[in-house]
Amino acid sequence: KNEVEQSPQNLTAQEGEFITINCSYSVGISALHWLQQHPGGGIVSLFMLSSGKKKHGRLIATINIQEKHSSLHITASHPRDSAVYICAVRAMDSNYQLIWGAGTKLIIKP
């Protein structure tokens, strides 16, 4: 079993829909990252969380440390949101190394 599990693996939705991507992990962590990877490969860091909730524009990220679970939400989704969304955690005893989820491929249709 992977230490970081994401669901779903693939998600196709219509423009405007509310999107939720989930991330569960099995190790103790000091932080969790949500990242966005576009088809060209470049990675953008969306959020770094250690507790609670963060919001940036149409993106919302939440984390429940007790349940070892995080969610990334996209409100009013748009075709430009189409990308692979990756969850990565920093284990407590690591030197800032990340354990990566497999990613969720999101396609938003106009």
Next chain:
Amino acid sequence: GAVVSQHPSWVICKSGTSVKIECRSLDFQATTMFWYRQFPKQSLMLMATSNEGSKATYEQGVEKDKFLINHASLTLSTLTVTSAHPEDSSFYICSARRQGTGELFFGEGSRLTVL
């Protein structure tokens, strides 16, 4: 916001040649940089952790003599793929840990194709 620049963004080389990829933190100092490799349709794989002024720490299975990492300053780390072979063709990404805050920032990646 903080920016990490990778160069080149793509490179094509002949088998047997060496290729150097640079990772620069443009507006912050990075005590630690990480190098990742991504195979098609797979997640990123950590190759090595690079601390400024010291030898890189390689993950199991990564050949240190093939993937030379140098972190000579607080703003620059380089990955050199020596004697490249077609199986080294991949997407290489670096990340840099900001000194002080510990935030991680990612480069745009470098796509290597070895012919």
